Amino acid sequence: MSxxxxxxxxKDTSVSQVMIQVCIALIPGIAAYVWLIGPAILAQLxxxxxxxxxxxxxxxxxQRKPLAIFLSxxxxxxxxxxxxxxxxPLAPWWLVFTGTVFAIVIAKHxxxxxxxxxxxxxxxxxxxxxxxxxxxxxxxxSVGLQMPLVEQINIILGLAPRVxxxxxxxxxxxxxxxxxLGDGSVDVAHLLANQDIxxxxxxxxxxxxxxxxxxxxxxxxQRKLITWHVPVAFLGSMTLIAGALWLxxxxxxxxxxxxxxxxxxxxxxxxxxxxPVSGCTTARGKLIFGAGAGLLAYIIRVFGGYPDGVAFxxxxxxxxxxxxxxxxxxxxFGMKDKA
Amino acid sequence: xxxxxFKFKGGVKPPxxxxxxxxxxxxxxxxxxxxxxxxxxxxxxxxxxxxxxxxKVLKGQLIGQADGWISAAVHAPTSGxxxxxxxxxxxxxxxxxxLCVVIEPDxxxxxxxxxxLDYQAMTPEQVREHLxxxxxxxxxxxxxPTHGKLTASKTVPMEEMVINGAECExxxxxxxxxMRERAEEVVxxxxxxxxxxxxxxxxxxxxxxxxxxxxxxRAAVSALNENFVVVPVPTLYPAGGAKQLIRVLTGKEVPASxxxxxxxxxxxxxATAYTAWRAIAHGEPVVSRLVTVSGNVHTPRNYEVLxxxxxxxxLKLATPHPDTDGIVMGGPMMGFLxxxxxxxxxxxxxxxxxxxxxxxxxxPPEMPCxxxxxxxxxxxxxxxxFEMYWFSRAKNFxxxxxxxxxxxxxxxxxxFVCPSRIPLVQYFRFAKSEIWARExxxxxxxxxxxxxxxxQLRDEREKTEKxxxxxxxxxxxxxxxxxxxxxxxxxxxxxxxxTASAPVVVEATPTVPVDAEKDAKxxxxxxxxERAKAQREAAQIKNTENLNAQQQRxxxxxxxxxxxxxxxxxxxxxxxxx
Numbered sequence: 062m063s064x065x066x067x068x069x070x071x072k073d074t075s076v077s078q079v080m081i082q083v084c085i086a087l088i089p090g091i092a093a094y095v096w097l098i099g100p101a102i103l104a105q106l107x108x109x110x111x112x113x114x115x116x117x118x119x120x121x122x123x124q125r126k127p128l129a130i131f132l133s134x135x136x137x138x139x140x141x142x143x144x145x146x147x148x149x150p151l152a153p154w155w156l157v158f159t160g161t162v163f164a165i166v167i168a169k170h171x172x173x174x175x176x177x178x179x180x181x182x183x184x185x186x187x188x189x190x191x192x193x194x195x196x197x198x199x200x201x202x203s204v205g206l207q208m209p210l211v212e213q214i215n216i217i218l219g220l221a222p223r224v225x226x227x228x229x230x231x232x233x234x235x236x237x238x239x240x241x242l243g244d245g246s247v248d249v250a251h252l253l254a255n256q257d258i259x260x261x262x263x264x265x266x267x268x269x270x271x272x273x274x275x276x277x278x279x280x281x282x283q284r285k286l287i288t289w290h291v292p293v294a295f296l297g298s299m300t301l302i303a304g305a306l307w308l309x310x311x312x313x314x315x316x317x318x319x320x321x322x323x324x325x326x327x328x329x330x331x332x333x334x335x336x337p338v339s340g341c342t343t344a345r346g347k348l349i350f351g352a353g354a355g356l357l358a359y360i361i362r363v364f365g366g367y368p369d370g371v372a373f374x375x376x377x378x379x380x381x382x383x384x385x386x387x388x389x390x391x392x393x394f395g396m397k398d399k400a
Numbered sequence: 401x402x403x404x405x406f407k408f409k410g411g412v413k414p415p416x417x418x419x420x421x422x423x424x425x426x427x428x429x430x431x432x433x434x435x436x437x438x439x440x441x442x443x444x445x446x447x448x449x450x451x452x453x454x455x456k457v458l459k460g461q462l463i464g465q466a467d468g469w470i471s472a473a474v475h476a477p478t479s480g481x482x483x484x485x486x487x488x489x490x491x492x493x494x495x496x497x498x499l500c501v502v503i504e505p506d507x508x509x510x511x512x513x514x515x516x517l518d519y520q521a522m523t524p525e526q527v528r529e530h531l532x533x534x535x536x537x538x539x540x541x542x543x544x545p546t547h548g549k550l551t552a553s554k555t556v557p558m559e560e561m562v563i564n565g566a567e568c569e570x571x572x573x574x575x576x577x578x579m580r581e582r583a584e585e586v587v588x589x590x591x592x593x594x595x596x597x598x599x600x601x602x603x604x605x606x607x608x609x610x611x612x613x614x615x616x617x618r619a620a621v622s623a624l625n626e627n628f629v630v631v632p633v634p635t636l637y638p639a640g641g642a643k644q645l646i647r648v649l650t651g652k653e654v655p656a657s658x659x660x661x662x663x664x665x666x667x668x669x670x671a672t673a674y675t676a677w678r679a680i681a682h683g684e685p686v687v688s689r690l691v692t693v694s695g696n697v698h699t700p701r702n703y704e705v706l707x708x709x710x711x712x713x714x715l716k717l718a719t720p721h722p723d724t725d726g727i728v729m730g731g732p733m734m735g736f737l738x739x740x741x742x743x744x745x746x747x748x749x750x751x752x753x754x755x756x757x758x759x760x761x762x763x764p765p766e767m768p769c770x771x772x773x774x775x776x777x778x779x780x781x782x783x784x785x786f787e788m789y790w791f792s793r794a795k796n797f798x799x800x801x802x803x804x805x806x807x808x809x810x811x812x813x814x815x816f817v818c819p820s821r822i823p824l825v826q827y828f829r830f831a832k833s834e835i836w837a838r839e840x841x842x843x844x845x846x847x848x849x850x851x852x853x854x855x856q857l858r859d860e861r862e863k864t865e866k867x868x869x870x871x872x873x874x875x876x877x878x879x880x881x882x883x884x885x886x887x888x889x890x891x892x893x894x895x896x897x898x899t900a901s902a903p904v905v906v907e908a909t910p911t912v913p914v915d916a917e918k919d920a921k922x923x924x925x926x927x928x929x930e931r932a933k934a935q936r937e938a939a940q941i942k943n944t945e946n947l948n949a950q951q952q953r954x955x956x957x958x959x960x961x962x963x964x965x966x967x968x969x970x971x972x973x974x975x976x977x978x
Binding site for chain 1: 408409412414415493570643647653654655656658728730731732733734735736737753755760763764765767768769770771772773774776777780781782783784786787803804807812815816817818819820821823825826829
């Protein structure tokens with residue numbers, strides 16, 4: 062189709078601009094990450110970006126699609142950054158690399174490339190890696206990384222031994238222990254107040270990274286790149302179920318704020334569940350999608366076997382998108398009475 | 401006056417580009433060398449030409465007679481000579497030809513006799529008819545014959561009449577200047593509409609970026625002691641769409657399936673009101689209109705232009721820059737590039753924009769849809785454009801209709817905001833035209849099928865009738881033969897007795913007539929076949945003699961189609977069973 066039909070005026074926007082905005086919105090979170098957890102994340106971002114662009118270029122070449130246009134759309138970079146930010150910061154380089162290549166090749170291009178993937182590629186990568194390499198994917202540094210950047214990079218590159226300090230109990234793990242014992246011998250509130258890994262609200266340091274994502278998410282909302290529906294529904298449903306269980310048994314369950322600021326909740330609510338390609342498109346659909354993802358994420362992270370549930374929650378909701386969209390079509394102009 | 405305004409969902413804010421053409425007052429465009437006046441300048445019936453080549457016409461003289469109620473008359477825009485009534489390219493995206501009256505002006509611009517009418521002394525029917533005869537149509541762009549909109553619904557009381565002075569499309573300023581310079585006549589025109597429709601309220605909606613126009617209209621309304629309300633509406637494209645403006649001013653949403661009068665509301669453009677007033681009070685039919693000439697030109701301006709003026713002659717007045725590579729008729733959001741620069745200005749032409757890659761850069765390459773939903777948020781009809789796009793692309797037209805493609809007003813908001821630069825509206829136009837084409841094809845096929853089935857029934861009936869006839873003939877033959885045989889036998893035996901003759905017949909029938917009966921049957925069949933053949937040939941000769949090549953091709957096509965349809969068509973045997 063040619064440009065010779067109206068409208069002749071077009072808004073100054075493009076897929077690249079959208080993706081760049083998403084990357085910009087991630088910066089507060091990344092800054093907090095670097096400051097409080099350690100600069101290793103920057104190395105991971107570079108590794109993931111490289112992997113994504115290489116995989117993207119290879120897939121485009123095979124399909125004979127124009128390289129320049131699709132490489133510069135920025136979608137692969139967003140996927141790469143989300144992978145780097147959701148993987149443990151000291152995960153070995155090949156894990157991040159393989160995960161990213163898997164996301165781009167399998168989850169994105171084999172489904173048809175940009176705009177066609179039914180599942181969020183970054184979350185596919187996370188799910189595949191946590192199932193395949195559960196130990197490596199669970200090595201979250203318990204406290205801020207008090208080691209020089211060179212040493213962190215050496216660990217990532219496999220040049221230094223993976224020390225024990227890498228695998229402390231994560232805040233969410235501590236909760237699971239409390240729930241499993243369930244006999245009052247572990248008091249979550251007490252735990253949160255006294256263990257060094259916990260900060261004011263959730264995991265020490267991580268709570269502020271989550272705050273950074275929240276800030277970036279609000280920026281996306283303000284720029285109208287996302288609507289409020291998914292984040293509000295996601296965080297809302299998580300708050301509701303966490304609040305209900307917390308009120309039911311404060312010794313076994315953490316308070317809602319702890320959950321909102323732990324693990325992938327905040328980045329999931331604003332950056333992952335809001336992925337337009339694999340998410341719902343109608344307003345009511347977005348509410349259902351977000352609420353479902355928030356609820357499932359809580360259930361999986363609290364009662365399931367994995368350290369966090371956001372990835373599986375989002376993927377499960379991705380499955381439901383076609384049905385939700387079909388059933389939530391809004392009434393159109395002039396047809397509202399009938400609906 | 402404070403008024404509670406409503407909002408419509410969606411909408412976009414493209415750069416308005418209106419100031420360029422607002423600097424100068426309306427100018428009269430000079431007489432062009434030639435006027436090409438299309439006969440079909442309104443929705444509805446194609447007006448019949450009532451002049452022929454060589455006729456002298458006066459300005460305002462009828463040249464096209466309205467055909468049917470939804471149709472409007474067409475008039476000579478100036479005095480001169482009719483050069484031809486012929487097909488010319490239309491200012492339409494299709495680039496198709498249509499019948500036009502070509503007039504060479506004599507330079508005198510001499511009017512027909514104009515009668516000033518007092519519409520208050522006329523019946524509503526007379527006013528409507530006069531408007532139709534004067535060629536008054538909606539000048540907002542839809543060119544629907546205005547008289548057809550001036551009848552209130554019988555069941556729903558007319559609540560509001562909405563007057564559209566919003567002019568939301570970028571670049572266009574002709575309504576703005578009309579209201580600034582000729583507000584009084586606009587308001588008088590609105591008065592005519594008001595008297596015909598008797599609405600409870602008259603609301604004049606003007607986008608709030610035209611305060612001068614709104615002030616002029618307010619002044620005219622109060623000077624004429626009217627109670628019309630001039631309402632500034634927020635500048636948001638497409639606030640000037642009839643349905644959007646009705647929504648903003650009344651809160652009512654008119655769906656595609658309903659007429660606005662069914663909701664007790666009707667909408668007219670300000671320029672339409674103006675021409676209605678000129679037609680009634682001055683006896684001037686619509687022979688000119690205001691056109692904004694803007695875009696890639698040196699002096700953008702509004703002109704009063706005779707209908708039929710070639711666009712390139714008009715554009716020249718504004719001195720287009722040398723890199724101009726086309727003319728857009730209408731605004732940049734809903735307009736189209738005209739097929740060539742000589743096409744005439746018509747009643748729907750509110751704006752000409754000189755197109756150049758500098759002011760309208762070519763769209764970057766189309767990317768895949770990322771389902772971001774921007775289009776759905778921008779759609780003033782609350783459709784899901786990206787869904788319709790998938791289905792249009794897949795040519796799954798049934799689905800596009802499920803997603804209400806015919807509620808799309810092609811305003812272009814979705815294409816405007818799409819980050820993937822997908823020409824969504826173009827896909828929808830394509831889908832709509834395909835659906836219409838298929839509808840026509842289906843109707844044609846249904847007709848053909850009906851005819852075919854009828855023919856089969858008729859053949860069947862003829863066959864049975866023939867068979868019956870044959871059976872009768874055979875029976876008669878047999879009886880005759882039998883009678884002959886009996887007679888022969890009787891003669892041979894020469895012992896005829898009244899009582900013996902009967903048994904003889906009974907005896908004779910099984911023996912003698914066996915061969916005779918067979919022969920008779922054979923003969924009858926042969927004769928019938930002969931007759932049928934003769935009939936067939938006769939019929940064929942009747943149908944196929946004196947055929948031209950086109951008809952022969954058509955017949956071949958029909959035969960081919962029959963071949964295809966035949967197995968699918970229900971067998972007549974089944975019908976008989978039933």
